[in-house]
Amino acid sequence: MGSFWGLRWVLNRILHLAPVALLATFFVFGMLYLVPGDPAVTLAGENATLQHIQEIRALYGLDRPVVIQYADWLNHVAHGNLSVSLLSGEPVAGEIAHRLPNTLLIVAGALGLSLLVGVPLSIAAALRPGSRFDHWSMAIASSGVSIPSFWLAMALVSVFALGFHWFPATGATSLSDGVGEALRHIALPAIALSANGIATIARQLRTAFAETLAAPYVRTLRAKGLSPAAILWKHCLKNVSVPLLTVIGLLANRLLGATIVIEIVFAIPGIGSMVVNAAINKDFPVVQGVVLVTVALVIAINLMVDGLCRLLDPRIARA
Amino acid sequence: MRAISVDIAPRTDTVLRRIGRWLMSDWRAAAAVAYLGLLLLLSLSAPLIAPYSPTAQDINAMLEDPNAAHWLGTDDIGRDTLSRLIYGAPISLFASLLAVSVGLALGVPIGLCAGYLGGWVDAIISRVIETMMSFPGIVLAIGVTGALGIGLIHAMIAVGIVFAPEFARLTRAQTMLVRHELYVDAARSFGASPLRIMLRHILPNAFQPVLVQTTILLAIALLVEASLSFVGLGIQPPYPSWGSMLARAYANMDVAPAQMYPPGLAILLTALAFNALGEALRTAINRGSITEAGQT
Numbered sequence: 001m002g003s004f005w006g007l008r009w010v011l012n013r014i015l016h017l018a019p020v021a022l023l024a025t026f027f028v029f030g031m032l033y034l035v036p037g038d039p040a041v042t043l044a045g046e047n048a049t050l051q052h053i054q055e056i057r058a059l060y061g062l063d064r065p066v067v068i069q070y071a072d073w074l075n076h077v078a079h080g081n082l083s084v085s086l087l088s089g090e091p092v093a094g095e096i097a098h099r100l101p102n103t104l105l106i107v108a109g110a111l112g113l114s115l116l117v118g119v120p121l122s123i124a125a126a127l128r129p130g131s132r133f134d135h136w137s138m139a140i141a142s143s144g145v146s147i148p149s150f151w152l153a154m155a156l157v158s159v160f161a162l163g164f165h166w167f168p169a170t171g172a173t174s175l176s177d178g179v180g181e182a183l184r185h186i187a188l189p190a191i192a193l194s195a196n197g198i199a200t201i202a203r204q205l206r207t208a209f210a211e212t213l214a215a216p217y218v219r220t221l222r223a224k225g226l227s228p229a230a231i232l233w234k235h236c237l238k239n240v241s242v243p244l245l246t247v248i249g250l251l252a253n254r255l256l257g258a259t260i261v262i263e264i265v266f267a268i269p270g271i272g273s274m275v276v277n278a279a280i281n282k283d284f285p286v287v288q289g290v291v292l293v294t295v296a297l298v299i300a301i302n303l304m305v306d307g308l309c310r311l312l313d314p315r316i317a318r319a
Numbered sequence: 320m321r322a323i324s325v326d327i328a329p330r331t332d333t334v335l336r337r338i339g340r341w342l343m344s345d346w347r348a349a350a351a352v353a354y355l356g357l358l359l360l361l362s363l364s365a366p367l368i369a370p371y372s373p374t375a376q377d378i379n380a381m382l383e384d385p386n387a388a389h390w391l392g393t394d395d396i397g398r399d400t401l402s403r404l405i406y407g408a409p410i411s412l413f414a415s416l417l418a419v420s421v422g423l424a425l426g427v428p429i430g431l432c433a434g435y436l437g438g439w440v441d442a443i444i445s446r447v448i449e450t451m452m453s454f455p456g457i458v459l460a461i462g463v464t465g466a467l468g469i470g471l472i473h474a475m476i477a478v479g480i481v482f483a484p485e486f487a488r489l490t491r492a493q494t495m496l497v498r499h500e501l502y503v504d505a506a507r508s509f510g511a512s513p514l515r516i517m518l519r520h521i522l523p524n525a526f527q528p529v530l531v532q533t534t535i536l537l538a539i540a541l542l543v544e545a546s547l548s549f550v551g552l553g554i555q556p557p558y559p560s561w562g563s564m565l566a567r568a569y570a571n572m573d574v575a576p577a578q579m580y581p582p583g584l585a586i587l588l589t590a591l592a593f594n595a596l597g598e599a600l601r602t603a604i605n606r607g608s609i610t611e612a613g614q615t
Contacts, residue, residue, distance in 0.1 A: 023450040034466035042468075142598070146538060146590035148545050151583040154569050158576045257455030261546045265569065275458065276550045279465030287465040294458045302453070 009310065013303060021299055025077065028292045029070050032060065032284065043086065043282050059083060059285070082289035087281055092289035096271055100293070102172045103270035105182065106262065107255045109190030114197025114251060119244075121202045123232065126209030138206060144199025150261040153192035157265070160188060170267040189262045196258065197251050201244075208243040212236045241312045249305035253298050341603050348599035351592040358589060362409035371399035373406035374557040382575040391581050394564070395571045403559035404581050410560045411589070414475045414553070415540035419533055421479020426486025427529065431517050433487065434494025444487070451484040457543060464552050471554040474547045475540070482536050489532055493525035531601045538593035545586050561586050 035042050040057040056062075061069050076083065082092035121141075125134040161169035167188050173181050212218065213236060221231045260272030267273070271290050278286035342349040361368065370390075377397035385392045391400035433444035451459070456478075463477035497503060498521060506516050547553035548562030549569075556563070561582040568579035 019446055020450045020453065023446060024453060027450065027454075028462070031462050031466045034463060036468065142594065143587075143591055146542075146587055146594050148542050148565075148583065148586050148590070150546060150549055151565060151579070151586065154565065154572065154579050154583070158572055158579070162573060162576070253453075253455050257457035260457060260461065261550055264550045275461055275465075276552065279461050280469060280551055282465070282468075284465060287462050291454070291458055291462040295454050298453050298455060 010307070013306060017299060017303060021296075024295045024299070025074055025292065026070065028288050028295070029073050031288060031291070033066075035284070038062075039284075043284050045282055056086065059086075077292065082292070083285040085278075085286050086283045087286075092286050095274065095286070096289055096293050099269055099271050099274055101174060102268055103256075103259055103263065103272060105172070106186050106189045106193065106259050106268065106270065107252065109183075109186045110193035110197055110255050110259070111248065111251060113190055113194040114201050115248075117194070118198040118201030119205060121198070122205035122209055125202070125206045126213055127228075127232075129210050134206075138203060141199040141202040144195050144202075147195050149192050149196055149258050150265050152195055153189065153262050153265040156188045156192055172266075172268045172270070185268075189259075189266050189268065192265075193255055193258055193262055197255065200251060200254075201247055204247045205240060205244060208240045209236060212239045215239075238312075242309050245305050245309050245312070249302050252301045256294055256297060345599050345603065347595050348603070351596040351599065354588065354592045355596070358408055358412065358592075361405060362412055365405050365409060369399075369402040369405040371402040373403045373559050374398065375402075382571055382578070384575070384577060392575065392578060394567050394578060395575075400564070400578060400581055403564055404561070404585060407559040407561045407564060407582065408585070410471070410554065410558065411541060411544060411562075411586075414471055414544040414560065415537050415593075417472070418475040418478035418482060418540040418544070419536050421476050422482025422486050422536065423529070423533065425480065425483035427490045427522075427525070429483070430487035430490030430492075431494055431522060431525075434491040435498055435513065435517050435521060437498075441491070444491070448484040448488050448491075451481075452488075454481075456481045456539075457546060460543060460547065461552060464547065469552045469555070471544075471548070471560070474553045475544065478540055478543050478547075482540070485532065485536065486529065489528055490525045493528055494521050497521055497524050527604045531597055531604065534593055534597035534600060538590040538597070541586065541590050541593065 032039055039060065040053050040062055041048070043056050044053045061072055064072075073083075080093055082096070084091055085095070121137055125137050128134055157169050160166045168185055172185050218231060218235065221235060222228075259270065260276060262268075263270045263272035264276060271293065275287055275290040278284070278290070342352060375398060377393065377399075379397065380389065380393050381397045382395055383389055383393045383397075389399050389401065391404065393399055394403070429444060433441045433448075459481050460474065460477040463480055464474045467473035467477060494517075503516060503520055506520050511519075544553055544560065545562030545565065548560045549566045551566065554560040554563050564582040565579055565586075568575070568582065572579065
């Protein structure tokens with residue numbers, strides 16, 4: 001019976017998400033219409049041959065009604081065809097698939113690091129609310145969201161890559177080429193990205209922990225002689241898991257955006273550097289492809305977060 | 320005239336006076352306001368203060384360390400870093416203001432309509448807001464910039480479009496809170512048009528939360544402008560913005576590593592000031608120390 005309701009919930013969520021996902025594809029498609037003038041002429045750039053302009057027109061089917069263009073484009077997307085790059089002529093989907101692992105590795109590393117530092121920090125601050133440690137750690141966390149992460153990345157490169165030679169300054173290697181080397185490559189980008197993540201997690205979770213620790217049931221647990229550690233790990237963490245998951249979902253969205261500039265700093269061949277170069281070179285199919293894949297990732301992550309929250313807290317399911 | 324002002328002055332507590340008292344009581348807000356005021360002054364008087372032209376090149380002084388002639392050193396084509404930093408201030412501030420203004424102009428009316436009209440208008444607008452918030456902001460901004468064409472104005476309009484759903488969501492929520500209040504019903508029964516009700520009776524309620532959000536988004540706009548200019552999608556050479564200065568500094572980091580600190584610190588401090596002001600405003604509004612509600 002339980003799995004039946006679970007299935008129903010999944011179907012429900014998908015039904016709810018369908019319009020959002022469809023709208024998202026429409027926005028990505030519609031970006032083409034923000035291109036000033038005749039998109040084919042503008043995208044072909046200066047000194048374009050008539051043939052090149054015709055190619056772009058044919059690629060987008062710009063001579064047909066918008067609805068047909070969209071349906072056609074969507075049909076291609078549904079079959080995994082994200083068109084071809086105007087510059088290289090290579091399929092966009094293949095290039096994204098090739099580069100995505102590099103991006104995901106940095107994002108995962110940054111997320112892991114943010115949790116590893118942010119969660120203990122929030123617990124330490126919440127255990128002594130109003131203390132000097134609480135005050136200062138939260139003040140520093142507040143300023144953590146104001147640091148330009150790419151500037152932090154530059155400073156890290158300057159000190160730890162060019163100064164001490166502890167880490168490589170640029171590039172990326174895949175996990176399959178050796179875990180150690182891959183981790184050495186993502187270390188600095190992940191640290192640069194995580195400053196913002198640590199600050200966000202520390203601040204949001206501190207509030208959540210402080211609220212839980214002040215709850216009447218915690219007083220009862222304390223009264224019956226349970227050790228603070230047991231109260232924290234067995235009871236509070238369970239109650240904080242939902243806000244924690246929500247923050248993780250939010251962070252995944254932010255990190256996927258912030259990693260773009262970080263990839264430029266470290267010359268990492270991910271989808272971030274791909275979309276920036278495409279935008280500069282007016283390679284619009286590539287821009288659309290990357291934006292589409294990113295938003296699909298975010299929607300999928302949000303779906304997972306919702307599902308996990310529901311599993312962890314049956315109260316959400318009943319509501 | 321004089322008699323009137325004497326008559327009124329003791330009874331009313333002017334907004335300016337309340338703001339003054341608030342700044343006296345909150346050092347964080349006071350510091351942020353002082354810093355931003357100074358920055359604004361610097362921006363307006365850049366040509367008077369800056370020792371050199373921001374675009375003047377000096378091939379005899381390339382990538383110099385800070386010295387008596389160039390207090391913060393020079394960049395790779397011999398331009399004075401201090402002058403570029405000073406001239407970059409109005410550009411970075413203008414860019415942030417532009418993005419937030421576009422976001423306000425698009426988002427607030429849309430949120431107001433969604434919240435007040437309700438029904439299917441609200442259903443559609445809410446879905447659109449939800450969808451747009453699924454895009455990582457900077458990715459969407461890069462996509463829109465790619466479509467509009469690169470350049471600072473286009474990039475900041477793109478960022479404004481990304482901000483619009485945030486303002487729309489906030490305004491919608493505030494509107495929903497008050498649209499069934501007695502005074503709104505009263506206005507309606509007097510025959511006020513929906514437009515008048517929205518603008519005169521509902522919109523003022525959204526002012527304070529929107530003000531807080533505006534301040535915090537100014538910080539984000541500044542950081543995004545720096546990012547976009549850093550990767551080459553924002554401001555184009557030879558004009559300086561703090562982000563594009565960092566790009567030059569990064570390219571020459573092995574020779575002159577110190578060049579990356581002035582623009583980076585300028586971005587950090589300014590974002591910090593906007594954020595601090597936003598949070599102080601939020602606290603003050605919750606406490607009611609600026610609003611009239613707090614006085615009664």
